[in-house]
Amino acid sequence: MLPNLKINPEELPKRIIVCGDPGRAEQMAGLLDSGHPLAKNREYHSYRGSWNGVEVAIVSHGVGSPGAAVCFEELIKGGAEVLIRVGTAGSYQKDIQPGHLVISTAAVRMDGLTRQLVPEGFPAIANRQIVDKLVKAASARQHQAHEGITLTLDVFYSGVVPFPHELYKQAGVLAVEMENSALFTIGAIRGVKTGAILAIDGFADADLSNEYNPHTDVVTKAIEQEALVALDALVAGV
Numbered sequence: 643m644l645p646n647l648k649i650n651p652e653e654l655p656k657r658i659i660v661c662g663d664p665g666r667a668e669q670m671a672g673l674l675d676s677g678h679p680l681a682k683n684r685e686y687h688s689y690r691g692s693w694n695g696v697e698v699a700i701v702s703h704g705v706g707s708p709g710a711a712v713c714f715e716e717l718i719k720g721g722a723e724v725l726i727r728v729g730t731a732g733s734y735q736k737d738i739q740p741g742h743l744v745i746s747t748a749a750v751r752m753d754g755l756t757r758q759l760v761p762e763g764f765p766a767i768a769n770r771q772i773v774d775k776l777v778k779a780a781s782a783r784q785h786q787a788h789e790g791i792t793l794t795l796d797v798f799y800s801g802v803v804p805f806p807h808e809l810y811k812q813a814g815v816l817a818v819e820m821e822n823s824a825l826f827t828i829g830a831i832r833g834v835k836t837g838a839i840l841a842i843d844g845f846a847d848a849d850l851s852n853e854y855n856p857h858t859d860v861v862t863k864a865i866e867q868e869a870l871v872a873l874d875a876l877v878a879g880v
């Protein structure tokens with residue numbers, strides 16, 4: 643039994659969608675053929691079913707890299723070979739608007755977790771084949787998806803230290819979220835293929851304590867779109 647996920651590894655498919663929100667995991671499980679719960683413990687809610695005839699799982703990892711890393715590590719221990727994150731993110735660029743999709747090619751490691759896993763200069767990069775599959779799947783469904791570098795932070799609501807937004811906007815980073823660097827780093831050091839697609843839910847430099855609202859129609863629609871794209875990519879070529 644995987645101790646934090648409470649999944650029996652024998653029941654775990656090798657291809658898995660991960661997402662922060664347990665509610666989103668349940669919603670995506672509803673898309674699967676014969677989708678059914680596998681386990682529920684802490685923020686980790688797991689489902690299994692099939693997509694285009696291939697067995698897949700959907701597992702929520704909660705908010706933030708440390709808790710998500712526990713999820714990714716246990717899934718890998720349980721035999722996972724491909725992990726694709728279906729998340730949300732705040733945009734850094736004017737032309738990337740709420741409701742748009744972003745496919746992350748790499749993540750700036752501004753999280754604390756990966757500093758305790760790998761040396762400073764180690765890059766957090768998505769698997770090239772998974773990025774290609776996500777791009778192709780988005781295009782096949784006729785969704786425009788922006789492709790590029792995202793930033794992973796630990797902080798959602800700012801404290802007294804300013805956010806690094808301006809610097810990374812200038813550097814061309816597309817969007818900010820809170821788990822991609824953990825996913826890509828753990829994938830690289832454990833030899834597992836990882837990727838991520840994100841629905842933009844606002845602009846990162848908005849005052850999140852007043853303006854954050856990921857429950858709009860445009861964001862809901864983008865999450866539905868990215869879920870289908872990620873499922874298609876997860877089983878492409880199998």
Ligand SMILES: O=P(O)(O)O[C@H]1O[C@H](CO)[C@@H](O)[C@H]1O
Pocket residue numbers: 661662663704705706728729730731798819820821
């Ligand atoms: O929508 P999810 O997958 O949770 O992703 C984003 O949303 C959460 C913050 O609201 C963080 O987990 C961030 O990475």
Ligand SMILES: O=c1cc[nH]c(=O)[nH]1
Pocket residue numbers: 730731732733798818819820843844845846850
């Ligand atoms: O971390 C996140 C996730 C969604 N939207 C944001 O602005 N930040």
